[in-house]
Amino acid sequence: MIENPRILGVIRLSVTTDASTAPERQRAAIEHWASSPYINGTVIGWAEDLDVSGGLDPFKRPKLGPWLRERANEFDVVAVLKIDRLTRRSKHFAEMMEWCQERGKTIVSVTEGIDMSTPMGKMFAQIIAAFAEGELDTIRARVQASAQTRLEMGVWTGGVLPFGYQFVDSSRGKGKKLAQDPEYAALLREIVDRIKADWSAYRIAVDLNQRNVPTWRDYLRIKAGKPARGIKWNSSTIVAIATNPTAAGFYTYKGQQVEDEEGNPIMIASDPIMTAAEWNQMVVRFTTDERKAVRSIPSRSMLGGVAICGLCGANLSSAKKTKQNKSGPADYFYYTCNNLQNGTCTLPGRAKRPFLDDLVNETITRLFGGAPVFEKSSVDSGPLRIELDAVRARLDRLEGDYMAGMYDGEGQDESYWKMHKNLSAKVSRLRAEVEVIDSSPRYLNTGRTYGEVWSEKDDEQKRAFLKKHNITIAVFKDLVDHSRESVVIEFKELGEIVRENNLLIEDIVQEGSVYLNASGFYRYGWNTPIGDDGSVPTVEQLRKIAKRRVARKRAAAVT
Structure with missing residues (x-):
C-alpha cells in the first residue's frame, strides 16, 4: 500500500431499504479505515450507486463508471465495504483487478481485511468474489422461483397496474390479485363495444376528452389522492388499450405471452374484462392499415379515402371549390383523384360529393337493405x-x-x-x-340487415363499414359518351358469404340490377357500359375499356 493514498469510496446497494449494508454504514466504515494511523489516506470522492444490481458491470454503473473511465488519475485506491459491493460477478472482478494492475491501483475491502496489493489479498479476494457470484445466482433463482409461484397462484407479480383492474387481497393470504375495477372495467367494455360498432379510435378519444374522462394514469393518481396531470386521450392510447393482452387476462413478459408447462397461457385474472375472442377481434381490427395510419383528425366526408379512381386506383379525397354566383359565393364539394395534382393519372376520376354519397346510400339501403349482415370470424x-x-x-x-x-x-x-x-x-x-x-365458419350472421345497420351510422362509421365489408366504390371519368361520371360499386365479400352459407340471390339482392360475376362478388353500375351478357363489367374490365378510350383520344388528337 502506498503512503497517504488518495481513496475513491465505492458504495453500492441493490435495494435502498437494506439496513445491513445501508449507504451510511458503508460510508462510515470506509472513512474509518481511511483515517486510521497506518493508512492516513484521503477520501477524494464517492461513487454511490443505489438500486444497482451487483451483476452490473462496474464500468457501466452510473456513478462508478465515469470515475473508472474518465477520472482514473485522481485516485490510488478503490475502497469498498465488502467485495460484493464492488461486483458479484467473477468475470467483472477479474477485469477490475486487471484494470487496477495496469494503472498501479489497488482494491481494498475494509471489513474483510483484504488488500489486493498483496498476493494473499488477491487470492482471498478472488475466492470471495466467486462466492459472491454464487450468492447472486442463488438470489436470482430464488426471486424467479418466487415470482413463478406467485404467478401460478394467480398473484400479481408487479409492474404497472393493467387498465381496468385493481388490486385485491389474495384468498391465500399472500400478495395481491387482480380483479376488475368497477368504473374502468366498464369503460373498457364501452370502448370495445364502440370499436365493434365501427367507431374509430380517434372518435372514441375525442368523445372521452369531451366528457372529461380521466386517462388511466390520471385515474390512478386521483385514487391515490394525488392531483391529475390532465393527460388527454388519443388514438394510439385507445388502440394500445384495446389490443393489450392483459385486457383479456393474459400474462405477458417483454411483449410475449407466458405459458405454463403444458403450453397453456397463464392468466393474471380469473375474471378478465374481455374474452379471448374479443381481444383477438381487436387485434385483427387494428393490425390492418387502420392501425398503421391512426388518424389525428377526423375525415370530413363519408367516402374520402374509401372511394377510388377507376383508372389509376388511387383514393379519392374530398375537395371544395368556391364559385361566384348571382346570389354571391357558393361552396361546391367534390371527390377527386389523389393523383390529379401530380398529373400521373391520365383520366382522373371526379364526382360531386352529394351525388356520390347519395348513390352509395341508396344502393345499400334500396338494393341490399334486407341482406343479412355477416361478420368475419375474429380468429384467423x-x-x-x-x-x-x-x-x-x-x-x-x-x-x-x-x-x-x-x-x-x-x-x-x-x-x-x-x-x-x-x-x-x-x-x-x-x-x-x-x-x-x-x-368454424368464416362468417357469422349478426341477425341484422344492411339497412338496419347502415341507418344507425354516421359518415365516419359508414366509411369504416365499407372498409370492413370490402365494398369498393370506383369512379370513372368519360367512360361513356352520354355522361361525365360512371360509378361501379362492388360487394366482394357478399359472394363468399352466399357460397359459404348456401344463400339464394333473393336473400341478398332486393332488385334485379345487381350482378354476380365470375370472381364471385356482386356489383352495381351507374352509367356504365353493359357486357354481352347484359351485366355490369367489373372494375378491372372497365379499367381496360377506359384505357382504350384514352388511347383512342390521344391517337385522334395526333392525327
Whole structure:
C-alpha cells in the first residue's frame, strides 16, 4: 500500500431499504479505515450507486463508471465495504483487478481485511468474489422461483397496474390479485363495444376528452389522492388499450405471452374484462392499415379515402371549390383523384360529393337493405399455423440434439424430457386450436340487415363499414359518351358469404340490377357500359375499356 493514498469510496446497494449494508454504514466504515494511523489516506470522492444490481458491470454503473473511465488519475485506491459491493460477478472482478494492475491501483475491502496489493489479498479476494457470484445466482433463482409461484397462484407479480383492474387481497393470504375495477372495467367494455360498432379510435378519444374522462394514469393518481396531470386521450392510447393482452387476462413478459408447462397461457385474472375472442377481434381490427395510419383528425366526408379512381386506383379525397354566383359565393364539394395534382393519372376520376354519397346510400339501403349482415370470424388460423410450424421445428431440433448425444451429461437427461414434454404439449394444443378454427365458419350472421345497420351510422362509421365489408366504390371519368361520371360499386365479400352459407340471390339482392360475376362478388353500375351478357363489367374490365378510350383520344388528337 502506498503512503497517504488518495481513496475513491465505492458504495453500492441493490435495494435502498437494506439496513445491513445501508449507504451510511458503508460510508462510515470506509472513512474509518481511511483515517486510521497506518493508512492516513484521503477520501477524494464517492461513487454511490443505489438500486444497482451487483451483476452490473462496474464500468457501466452510473456513478462508478465515469470515475473508472474518465477520472482514473485522481485516485490510488478503490475502497469498498465488502467485495460484493464492488461486483458479484467473477468475470467483472477479474477485469477490475486487471484494470487496477495496469494503472498501479489497488482494491481494498475494509471489513474483510483484504488488500489486493498483496498476493494473499488477491487470492482471498478472488475466492470471495466467486462466492459472491454464487450468492447472486442463488438470489436470482430464488426471486424467479418466487415470482413463478406467485404467478401460478394467480398473484400479481408487479409492474404497472393493467387498465381496468385493481388490486385485491389474495384468498391465500399472500400478495395481491387482480380483479376488475368497477368504473374502468366498464369503460373498457364501452370502448370495445364502440370499436365493434365501427367507431374509430380517434372518435372514441375525442368523445372521452369531451366528457372529461380521466386517462388511466390520471385515474390512478386521483385514487391515490394525488392531483391529475390532465393527460388527454388519443388514438394510439385507445388502440394500445384495446389490443393489450392483459385486457383479456393474459400474462405477458417483454411483449410475449407466458405459458405454463403444458403450453397453456397463464392468466393474471380469473375474471378478465374481455374474452379471448374479443381481444383477438381487436387485434385483427387494428393490425390492418387502420392501425398503421391512426388518424389525428377526423375525415370530413363519408367516402374520402374509401372511394377510388377507376383508372389509376388511387383514393379519392374530398375537395371544395368556391364559385361566384348571382346570389354571391357558393361552396361546391367534390371527390377527386389523389393523383390529379401530380398529373400521373391520365383520366382522373371526379364526382360531386352529394351525388356520390347519395348513390352509395341508396344502393345499400334500396338494393341490399334486407341482406343479412355477416361478420368475419375474429380468429384467423394463419398466425397459429406459423407458431405451430415453429414449435414443431424446435421439437425436431431438440430430438435431433438428443440423438446426437448432446444431453448425455449429468442431470441433462431430466432437462431434455422436461423440454420435450412442454413442446409436445404445445404442439398438441396449437394443432387442436387450428382444427377448431378451420372447422368454424368464416362468417357469422349478426341477425341484422344492411339497412338496419347502415341507418344507425354516421359518415365516419359508414366509411369504416365499407372498409370492413370490402365494398369498393370506383369512379370513372368519360367512360361513356352520354355522361361525365360512371360509378361501379362492388360487394366482394357478399359472394363468399352466399357460397359459404348456401344463400339464394333473393336473400341478398332486393332488385334485379345487381350482378354476380365470375370472381364471385356482386356489383352495381351507374352509367356504365353493359357486357354481352347484359351485366355490369367489373372494375378491372372497365379499367381496360377506359384505357382504350384514352388511347383512342390521344391517337385522334395526333392525327
